[in-house]
Amino acid sequence: MDRVLGMFRIPPQIIFTIVPLGLIIMGDSIIYVILPSNYEFFKINSFIGINSDFWIGFILSINRFVRIFSNVFSVKIIKNLGLRNSMFLATFAGSLSTLGYGLLKGVLLIVFMRIIWGFSYSIFRLSYYLKVYSYEINNYGRNIGFCLSVQRLGSFVAVTLGVYISVRFGYFNVLLLLSLLIIPAIIIVYNIKEIDLTSITKPTLNWNLFYNDQIINIRKNIFIISFFKFSSSFTSNGLAIATITPFLISINKNIFSYESIIILAGIVVGFRWLADIMFGLIFGTLSDKFGRKSNIVISATMMLISIIIAISNISFYISVLCIVIMFFLSVSLETSLDALIGETSPKKEKSSIISRYSTWQDLGAAFGPILGFIVGSYFGISYGYIFSIILIFTSLYLYLNVFKFNYQSK
Numbered sequence: 001m002d003r004v005l006g007m008f009r010i011p012p013q014i015i016f017t018i019v020p021l022g023l024i025i026m027g028d029s030i031i032y033v034i035l036p037s038n039y040e041f042f043k044i045n046s047f048i049g050i051n052s053d054f055w056i057g058f059i060l061s062i063n064r065f066v067r068i069f070s071n072v073f074s075v076k077i078i079k080n081l082g083l084r085n086s087m088f089l090a091t092f093a094g095s096l097s098t099l100g101y102g103l104l105k106g107v108l109l110i111v112f113m114r115i116i117w118g119f120s121y122s123i124f125r126l127s128y129y130l131k132v133y134s135y136e137i138n139n140y141g142r143n144i145g146f147c148l149s150v151q152r153l154g155s156f157v158a159v160t161l162g163v164y165i166s167v168r169f170g171y172f173n174v175l176l177l178l179s180l181l182i183i184p185a186i187i188i189v190y191n192i193k194e195i196d197l198t199s200i201t202k203p204t205l206n207w208n209l210f211y212n213d214q215i216i217n218i219r220k221n222i223f224i225i226s227f228f229k230f231s232s233s234f235t236s237n238g239l240a241i242a243t244i245t246p247f248l249i250s251i252n253k254n255i256f257s258y259e260s261i262i263i264l265a266g267i268v269v270g271f272r273w274l275a276d277i278m279f280g281l282i283f284g285t286l287s288d289k290f291g292r293k294s295n296i297v298i299s300a301t302m303m304l305i306s307i308i309i310a311i312s313n314i315s316f317y318i319s320v321l322c323i324v325i326m327f328f329l330s331v332s333l334e335t336s337l338d339a340l341i342g343e344t345s346p347k348k349e350k351s352s353i354i355s356r357y358s359t360w361q362d363l364g365a366a367f368g369p370i371l372g373f374i375v376g377s378y379f380g381i382s383y384g385y386i387f388s389i390i391l392i393f394t395s396l397y398l399y400l401n402v403f404k405f406n407y408q409s410k
Contacts, residue, residue, distance in 0.1 A: 010146050016192045017083075017131040018147040020091050020185040021124040022154035027098025027178045028117050029155035030162045032060060034171055041171050043105035055107050059114055064366040066118030071355045071362070072207050074122040078351070079201045083127055084192045090123035091189055095182035102175030122358070129354050133342040134195045138288055140339035141295075145284025148335060152276035159273075200350040209356055218346060224398045225341050226357050228296075229334065230364040231391035235303070236330035237361075238368015239384055240323060241269055246381045248320070251313050268323055275328040283332040284339065292340045293403060299333035300396045307389055311382040 035042060036056055044052050044059065078086040093116050100113035132143040158178070166174040209226070211219045240247075245265040252261060287295040303326055310322035345353040372384035 010143060011135055012191075013193055014128070014131055014135070014143050014146065016188050017087070017128045018150045019188050020087060021121075021128065022150040023181040023185045024091055024094035024098070024120070024124070025151060025154045026158035026162060026181065027094065027101065027175065028063070028121070029158035030166070030174065030178065031101060033159050033163050034166055035059065038171060042101070042110055044107055044110065047107040059107070059110055061366055061369075062111055063114045063118035063121065064362045066115050067122050067362045068359050070119040070122035071126070071359045072205055072352075074119070074126045075201060075351045075355050076205055077123060078126060078130070079197055083130065083194050083197065084189060086123050087127055087189045087192055088186070090120045090127070091182055091185045093117075094120035094124070095179045095185070098175055099179035102172040102179070122355075125358055126351065126355055129338075129342070129358075130195060130197075130200065130351060131192075133200070133350060133354075137343055140342050141284035141287035141292075141335055142281060143284070144338040144342075145280035145282070145287075145331075145335045148280035148284075148331070148338075149277050152273050152280070156270075156273045156277060197351070200347055202348060202352055206352050206356070209359060211353070211356065214346075214349065214353075218344070218349075220402055221344050222341060222353055222357070224395070224402050225337055225344060226360040228300075228395040228399060229337050229341075229357060230360040231388070231395045232300075232303075232330050232333050232337070233361045233364030234368040234371075234391060235307070235364075235385075235388040236272065236327055236334075237365040239372040239388055240326065240368075241272060242369030243372045243376060243381055243384060244268055244323070246376065247323075247385075250381050251316055251319050253316065255316050264320070268320060271324045272327045275331045279328060279331050280335060284335040287332075287336040287339055292336045292343070295336040296333060296340070296399065297396070299329045299336065300392055300399075303329045303333065304389060304392055304396075307385055307392075311385045313382075 035044070039052055039056055044055050046052055047055055074086075077089070081089065097113040097117040097120065100116070101110065104110065104113065128147045129144075132140060132147065135143060162174055162178065165177065206213050211222050211226075214222065245262060248261050248265055248268075249258070256264065283295070306322040306326040306329065310319045310326070313319060341354065341357050342350070368388075371387065372381075375384045375387055376382075
């Protein structure tokens with residue numbers, strides 16, 4: 001029993017680095033639920049001749065596009081301020097954005113708060129990656145999986161308990177309450193110890209997403225890992241979550257009412273968060289134990305099979321089950337990819353590469369809904385999933401060709 005528990009033991013410093021994000025991210029997560037249905041509270045009206053529907057979508061997605069720039073810029077912030085001071089900055093900024101949602105009104109001011117959150121999240125994410133990669137390489141998967149679980153737990157609490165509180169006591173009160181989570185977050189951040197940033201950070205920033213600054217062998221490896229991350233994020237964090245309702249409607253065949261489909265869609269999306277919370281640590285530990293390659297190949301292959309069966313419309317219930325299974329498999333795949341990018345990145349280049357790798361993830365999550373709806377509007381919603389199949393299959397093919405079968409990262 002002690003040996004089993006030891007496999008899941010997380011260093012306290014990693015806990016101190018990820019828990020503040022788990023607290024502060026609640027303000028961001030609750031916006032996705034309360035803004036679309038209560039945009040009058042935020043005074044999101046027609047602006048510069050564009051209706052409120054566009055601005056709601058823009059507000060909810062702008063933080064991801066901001067991170068295309070803030071991910072790389074966060075390297076400079078952490079290098080200049082140090083890890084702990086950067087975490088203080090991210091905590092203050094993230095809490096400020098949450099409070100701003102409650103105090104400020106109108107499109108421009110809410111967009112500004114979302115931009116602040118985008119920068120804050122970039123610092124949080126790079127900080128916990130760098131902290132994880134400062135520990136033993138054979139525990140990368142376990143520690144990354146734990147960080148993923150904590151982060152998603154914060155989001156899950158916000159969209160369940162947080163939404164309930166907002167209904168009972170009002171939107172301003174819940175946003176004020178969530179902004180006050182800065183107090184325990186600051187206390188936790190104070191306990192964070194610095195890491196040697198000079199050994200993992202270059203003096204100049206690099207924005208090149210194709211890693212042309214790296215030698216060819218390293219460039220090829222990290223590009224394929226990044227593209228794989230993009231493909232998985234496109235599918236599970238972008239496309240499937242955003243289009244789950246129209247997808248279920250398209251395969252319904254009059255089994256359920258429209259209202260029941262909406263409820264079922266919410267339950268299916270809830271499994272996406274539960275997969276991260278419950279299995280991030282487990283899948284990461286399995287990746288450490290059995291090797292990145294086997295975990296990546298098995299997870300990606302089963303994701304492909306799950307999506308193919310889901311869109312084949314053999315049975316409504318089988319399709320729903322396969323989408324849920326796909327969510328769990330994506331957690332397994334992404335924890336292994338996160339660990340592998342840490343192993344593959346040269347030490348001095350680590351912060352630069354990880355920041356760009358995170359941008360690939362954000363691009364996938366941002367473009368998944370956009371391309372999914374564009375393709376769906378012309379050809380049918382299932383064709384968005386066909387596009388994701390092509391992405392994952394291409395990623396897997398490239399991965400198998402570059403990371404040969406005799407290679408096993410441990």
